[in-house]
Amino acid sequence: MEIIICPDGDEVARVAAETVAQVCWRVGPDVVLGVATGSSPLALYRDLAALVSAGKVDLSGASAFALDEYVGLPEGHPESYAEVIRRTVTEPLGLDPARVRVPDGRADDIEEACERYELAIRDAGGVDIQILGIGANGHIGFNEPSSSLSSRTRIKTLTPKTRADNARFFDSLDQVPVHCLTQGLGTILDADEVVLVAQGASKADAVAAMVEGPVSASCPGSILQTHQYATIVVDEAAASKL
Numbered sequence: 347m348e349i350i351i352c353p354d355g356d357e358v359a360r361v362a363a364e365t366v367a368q369v370c371w372r373v374g375p376d377v378v379l380g381v382a383t384g385s386s387p388l389a390l391y392r393d394l395a396a397l398v399s400a401g402k403v404d405l406s407g408a409s410a411f412a413l414d415e416y417v418g419l420p421e422g423h424p425e426s427y428a429e430v431i432r433r434t435v436t437e438p439l440g441l442d443p444a445r446v447r448v449p450d451g452r453a454d455d456i457e458e459a460c461e462r463y464e465l466a467i468r469d470a471g472g473v474d475i476q477i478l479g480i481g482a483n484g485h486i487g488f489n490e491p492s493s494s495l496s497s498r499t500r501i502k503t504l505t506p507k508t509r510a511d512n513a514r515f516f517d518s519l520d521q522v523p524v525h526c527l528t529q530g531l532g533t534i535l536d537a538d539e540v541v542l543v544a545q546g547a548s549k550a551d552a553v554a555a556m557v558e559g560p561v562s563a564s565c566p567g568s569i570l571q572t573h574q575y576a577t578i579v580v581d582e583a584a585a586s587k588l
């Protein structure tokens with residue numbers, strides 16, 4: 347793991363966008379991005395979009411795979427991750443919407459939808475760089491504590507803590523879905539490179555457990571210690587317990 351501690355969130359975004367850009371330069375315009383929702387990577391996407399607009403990064407043939415999706419939200423719901431990814435990733439980065447995939451949280455056959463998602467990632471040649479945030483309880487994607495360290499895309503139940511954390515995006519806690527589909531920890535580890543961003547004191551415990559704790563299902567992010575090319579970019583507040 348490479349740990350980069352930055353003075354503030356803007357620098358976190360700049361460094362992380364540069365890390366993604368380097369992969370794009372190396373792989374070429376048909377790079378396969380793994381993209382996360384949440385507030386943590388928003389500034390990274392902004393900075394990457396600026397590099398695209400300036401002609402410094404070419405994503406003309408790029409594909410993207412989202413980490414996760416809520417189960418049961420109606421199509422077009424503004425907080426479905428399909429919509430969030432469209433607003434924060436597909437449009438700003440100018441990606442072809444046909445090449446941006448999100449797990450199908452509305453599928454009748456959830457198990458089949460998860461298998462299809464894994465196959466789609468494999469058919470695209472695998473993820474070149476996976477962008478990640480981390481939950482306050484150490485989750486990555488929606489792999490909550492106790493997730494199998496070798497899990498693949500599947501349905502999971504959200505913890506009360508994660509539902510409470512995400513209630514800010516909904517009118518009330520009751521409206522936050524109880525289930526989600528998420529790439530597994532094994533799926534995430536298959537990416538050639540990983541860059542995880544975290545900002546703020548609320549992430550300090552999770553960052554410390556991820557970086558300095560044992561590799562353990564009680565902090566799913568700690569599995570990144572086993573990845574050959576994982577870069578963790580944090581601000582000083584998120585690094586304060588290291």
Ligand code: GLP
Nearest residue numbers: 382383384385386479480481487
């Ligand atoms: C969400 C997402 C994760 C995200 C995390 C942190 O529930 N499923 O992919 O990394 O929680 O979110 P935020 O960046 O808003 O703190």
